[in-house]
C-alpha cells in the first residue's frame with residue numbers, strides 16, 4: 337500500500353509531462369492532422385535550452401517556448417506545408433528531421449547525458465510530494481488553462497478554431513489560413529519546449545530525450561480524442577499513472593507494452609477517443 | 620465588375636469546366652443555372668480561388684485576380700456563401716460573425732448592419748452555430764458574408780434544402796441587397812426565384828455556357844428544357 341501511494345506523485349508528474357507534450361500535439365496533430373515525428377526533438381531542444389541557461393530556470397521556460405516554437409515554425413514553412421494531406425510523406429519527412437536534430441544535438445552537446453541543476457527552491461517537498469513534481473503538475477495545469485483561455489477568449493484563438501472547424505470556409509471568409517497554420521505550429525511546438533524544461537527536473541538530458549515520450553504523447557492525443565483538451569487531460573493522467581505503476585511492478589520495456597496494449601484495447605471500444613471530435617483535418 | 624474569361628478547371632485530372640465566360644456588371648444580379656453536376660459550384664469555387672484555374676482568367680474591378688488566394692479576394696470586396704449553409708459549428712453565432720469581421724478588419728457597425736438583414740439571428744447570438752436549423756445556418760452564412768461589407772456577393776444555392784418560410788426571408792434579403800446596389804452572382808435551381816431576382820441568367824451544361832440572356836427569357840420553353848431534370 338505504501339509503495340502504491342509513493343508511486344502516485346511519480347505517476348501524476350509523468351502524466352503532467354505527457355499532458356504538456358500532448359497539449360502541443362493537440363495543436364499540430366489533433367487540429368492540423370500533421371504527424372510531426374520531430375515534436376520529440378522540440379522537447380529535447382527545450383531541455384537543452386534549460387541546460388544552457390543555468391540558474392535561470394523560470395526564464396528558460398519562456399526562452400524554450402520561443403526556441404522550440406521557432407523550430408516548429410521553420411519546419412512548417414520550409415517543409416511540412418508542402419505535404420498537407422499526405423500523412424505518410426509527412427511522417428517520413430519529419431522522422432528524418434527528427435534524426436537530423438538528434439545528431440545535431442550530439443555534435444553540439446556530446447552524446448552523453450547532461451544534468452540540469454534544479455533551482456534550490458524546488459528541493460524538498462510536502463510529505464510524499466516532492467516540490468519538483470508538484471511544480472510540473474502546476475505547470476501542466478497552468479498551460480492547459482492558458483491554452484484554453486487563448487483558444488476561447490482571444491481573437492487569434494477564435495481564428496484558429498475557425499480554421500480547424502472548417503478550413504475552406506475560413507479561407508473564403510477572408511481568413512489567411514496559411515498564417516493561422518504558422519501560428520498553430522509555433523504554439524504547439526513551443527509547448528514541447530516547455531515540456532522539455534519540465535523534464536530536466538526529473539531526469540538527465542540527452543539527444544534522444546524526446547523519443548522516450550513522443551509515442552506515449554501521441555497515444556494520449558488519440559485516446560483523449562483528437563484536438564480535445566478535456567480528453568487530453570484525462571488520458572494523460574491515466575497513461576501517466578498506468579505507465580508508472582506498470583514500470584514499478586514490472587520493468588520499463590514491459591511497461592511500454594502494457595500501456596500500448598491498454599490504449600489499443602481502449603480504442604477498440606471507443607475508436608473516437610474519450611471525447612468526440614467535430615474538427616476537420618486538412619484535406 | 621466581375622469578369623470570367625474562358626475558365627477551365629476541375630479536380631485533379633478530371634476537367635469540369637470547359638471554357639466558361641461570364642460577366643457581372645456593377646449592381647447587376649446574374650443567376651447561374653443548370654442541372655445538378657453541370658459545374659455551377661465548381662465555377663464559383665474557381666472564381667473564389669478555392670480551386671486552381673487550369674486556364675482562363677478572373678478579373679475583378681479590372682484587376683486580374685486569377686492567382687490570388689481566397690482571403691485576398693475577400694479583402695478586395697468579394698464575399699462567398701458556399702453551398703450547404705456551412706458554419707463554424709462550434710463557434711457561437713456571434714463568434715461566427717466576429718471571426719469574419721476581425722479577418723476583414725471591418726468596423727463593428729458592419730456586424731450590426733448584417734444582423735439587421737436577418738433580425739431573426741439576434742436572439743440566437745450566444746447559440747452554437749452547429750445547433751441551428753438549416754435555415755438559420757443559411758441566414759448566418761449570408762450575414763457572415765455581409766460582415767465584410769462586400770461589393771460583390773456570390774451565393775451558391777442559398778435556398779436549397781431550406782424550410783419555405785425562411786426561403787422567403789432569404790429571397791427578400793437578396794432582393795433588398797441587390798436593390799441597394801450590391802452586385803450579385805447567384806446559383807439558383809428554382810426558375811421562379813431566378814425570374815423574380817435576376818437581371819440576367821446564364822445556363823451551364825456539362826461545363827459550358829449553353830444559353831444566356833435577360834431574365835424574362837427564362838419563361839421560354841427551350842430554356843425550361845435545358846433545366847429539366
Ligand SMILES: Nc1ncnc2c1ncn2[C@@H]1O[C@H](COP(=O)(O)OP(=O)(O)O)[C@@H](O)[C@H]1O
Nearest residue numbers: 630633635653654655656657658659660661662
Ligand atoms: N471534390 C470533387 N472531386 C471530384 N469531382 C468533383 C468534386 N466535386 C464535384 N465534382 C464533380 O464535378 C462535377 C460538377 O460538380 P458541381 O460543380 O458540384 O456541380 P453543380 O454545382 O452544378 O451541381 C460533377 O460531375 C461532380 O461529380
Ligand SMILES: [Mg+2]
Nearest residue numbers: 659660661702
Ligand atoms: Mg452545386
